[in-house]
Amino acid sequence: MRRVLIYDTMSREARVFAPIAPPRVGLYVCGLTPYAPAHVGHGRTFVVFDVVVRALRRWGYRVFYVQNVTNLDDKLIARAAEEDDDPLQLAERNFTAFRRSMTELGVTSVDYYPFATDYVPEILLQVRALVDRGYAYVADDGSVYFEVAKFPAYGRLSGQKLSQLQPGARVEVDARKRAPEDFVIWKAAVPGEPSWESPWGPGRPGWHIEDTAMTGRLLGARYDLHGAGADLIFPHHESEIALSESATGEAPMVNYWIHVAFVIFQGEKMSKSIGNVLDLQAAIDGVGPGALRFYYLNAHYRSPLDLLPDRSLAEAKEAYDRLAQPAHRIEQILARDGAERSGDPIPSEFAAASDELIDRLDDAMADDFNSREAITLLFGWTRRLGELLEGLDHLSGEGLTALAEPYRWAQEVLGLFGERAPADARDLERVVPVLLAARARARARGDYAEADRIREELGTAGIRLEDGTAGTRWSYAEPH
RNA sequence: GCCGAGGUGGCAGAAUGGUUAAUGCGACGGACUGCAGAUCCGUUUCCUGGGGGUUCGAUUCCCUCCCUCGGCUCCA
Structure with missing residues (x-):
């Protein structure tokens, strides 16, 4: 089998890929939190992993690719409340639109998109295991927290030292925690929000444990590849490691961590919370899925990609x-x-x-x-x-x-060049040559007005003509 | 403050201890064309953040400084 080098964030070097049980490969990618439509930055990450999987499969690996959907979290609840909507339904709608964009983009490699709320029993089992093993504690209101001090390796993936972190740098400190670095794995219910029964009272899952519960169930305590955008390294992936390895007693949870760099837009990371976003579907509609994929793949996935408005995507389309x-x-x-x-x-x-x-x-x-x-x-x-x-x-x-x-x-x-001719292609392919012949006769007798008229009318039907030395060639103006 | 990733031509963006530092876009010139477009050919000599060091040789390795982006319990 081909020798494959994969850069691993944990070891900070490219290492020869050696799956746990070849040719099988387990891959988990953190997917969308669908509280808003996906943007061009999201598209990069998912196209990159699509290509990773396509390549591995070409080389004979049997990849099981899981991409989760965080279909319930604070932002979804907040956004749904603003719109007087149900958070789970809001997530469902945005996810459906996301899937459609992915299909158009040719992202075909994902085997399974698990929803976090479908794994509440697994989550509760893991919370219970962590409490029983002494890694987690229950606060007065019934929330359960992971105690980071109990997991000394915390910080290895990101290189962070707990003593150097600035609590509250961006997010307010939660008074119920024993230490600022502790994180919630079960959130006590708030009236009016979705909740599930638990031994600690009604509540809902914390973010990090959703993933470890799902990976534990779907990929096992140890698996090969875990990927996402680079913004998830800390605290999300750091916390996943702590949760999984504490709950299962097995390590390492993951052998290779793959992180994709950001799309930079207007000088900053493209991000929903910053607001500098370009809608993914709008970009697909604008330049076509092939050109957008090309844009993403035209840079190495670990390099930041500078998206210049009104320019980068047009340039990608030309190329x-x-x-x-x-x-x-x-x-x-x-x-x-x-x-x-x-x-x-x-x-x-x-x-x-x-x-x-x-x-x-x-x-x-x-x-x-x-x-x-x-x-x-x-x-x-x-x-x-x-x-x-x-x-x-x-x-x-x-x-x-x-x-x-x-x-x-x-x-x-790479998933390029897969554009299909329009559905009515067969009809066009019978008619167009007839029109071309008529146009050729018009040109031969110098009737360029007629020749141009035919060219223009075909143009409105999405057919582009090019006169060359070997005759006139035609093609679909906007292959999709 | 701490951690991480970076700084390459007009722009985007690769690579490498060693002849002219890819590739694309753009620009310019030419061929072809009724025009347009597409295509082809050519040109785009001045591009590796600053300063040290190692080396016969550094853009690449080491040190240091500056700058940018990201993370520090929202995020792809």
């Missing part, structure tokens, strides 16, 4: 369209005539180069998922195909398939 053009054109011919179509063979050096390129693409991705390097290689292929482009229609199916291989690799691993 992506150029990169994708030979891919779409080849696939269009193959879809029309089939892979068995007869024609000229491709120059021999291209077939060998195609195989070699795919090897290099896999190498790039196996080096801590260097998608930027992979894209650079793909641009080299697109550039190289430039000389064959005009004569593409004369090539054999076998030759075209060889040329398409690197793009198919990109479709499989």
Whole structure:
């Protein structure tokens, strides 16, 4: 099996990936708290992990990918109260919209999206275990807190020293705690809010324990990969480690921690609470899912990505369209005539180069998922195909398939170039050539007004024409 | 204050102890075109935050300073 390097936040170095029970791999990614629609920053994280999983699966790993949904928390309750809505239903609605965006973006790798509130029994078992083992204490109001002082390794993932933290730096200190670093794992019920019965009275789960209860159930006490945006390293992931390892007595909970850097927008992290957000679905609608994926993957996932308004996404679209053009054109011919179509063979050096390129693409991705390097290689292929482009229609199916291989690799691993022609494509493909012939006759007799009229009318139907030396080519203006 | 990640051309953004520091966008020039677009060819010499150190050689390794972003119990 291919040697894969993965940068691990805990050890702060790229390590050779060695799953606990190969070829099986367990991956848990902290998903959305759907109190508001997802933004472009969220999209980055989930596209990155989609690519991680696609790559691992290509290399033979059987990945079980769980992405949780925090469908009940303070923000959801607050937002629902503002809108006179039910928090669980609000979460459900935003999550449904999020799933639709993910599907459009080609994020197909997630096996299971567990909802936190479906795991209350597991959560209560874990709270009970922590109380019984002396790691947690019950406050007067029935809330249960994890006592961080009982877990000396707390702070290892983030490098934080408890003595140096500034309690209350951003969030008010809770008077019910024994120490400021303690965190709530079971919140006593507030009238009017959703709650569940427990040995400590009615209440609802704290944030961190939702994840450890779910991972314990779905992935076991120890598993391979845990990912999320980098903002969750502290305190969330630190606390997950403390909870899981204290409750189960097994360590380490996770072998590789993968954290994705932020999208920077207007000089700061794009964030719902800051308010500098670009709606994810709006971005997909604006430039298309392929261009947005390209934008994300055009930087290494551990580098901050500077999103310039009105510029970065348009730039990504330009670049992506150029990169994708030979891919779409080849696939269009193959879809029309089939892979068995007869024609000229491709120059021999291209077939060998195609195989070699795919090897290099896999190498790039196996080096801590260097998608930027992979894209650079793909641009080299697109550039190289430039000389064959005009004569593409004369090539054999076998030759075209060889040329398409690197793009198919990109479709499989990066999720690019997967745009589908519109549903009415078959009808268009019968009609358009007739109109093109009419336009060619008009041009031949110098009737450019008629020629332009046909071009414009096809344009309104979403068909783009390009006159070249080998005749007029047409394509869908906005592939989706 | 403490912890973490960074500072590379007009912009985005890779990589590397060693010939011209990728790739893309943009810009400029040219070919092609009825026009447009697309494509192709060429150009874009001056880019690795400051200062030390190690080295034959540093953008890369070490020290230090400055700056930016993030985290310090809301967050992808």
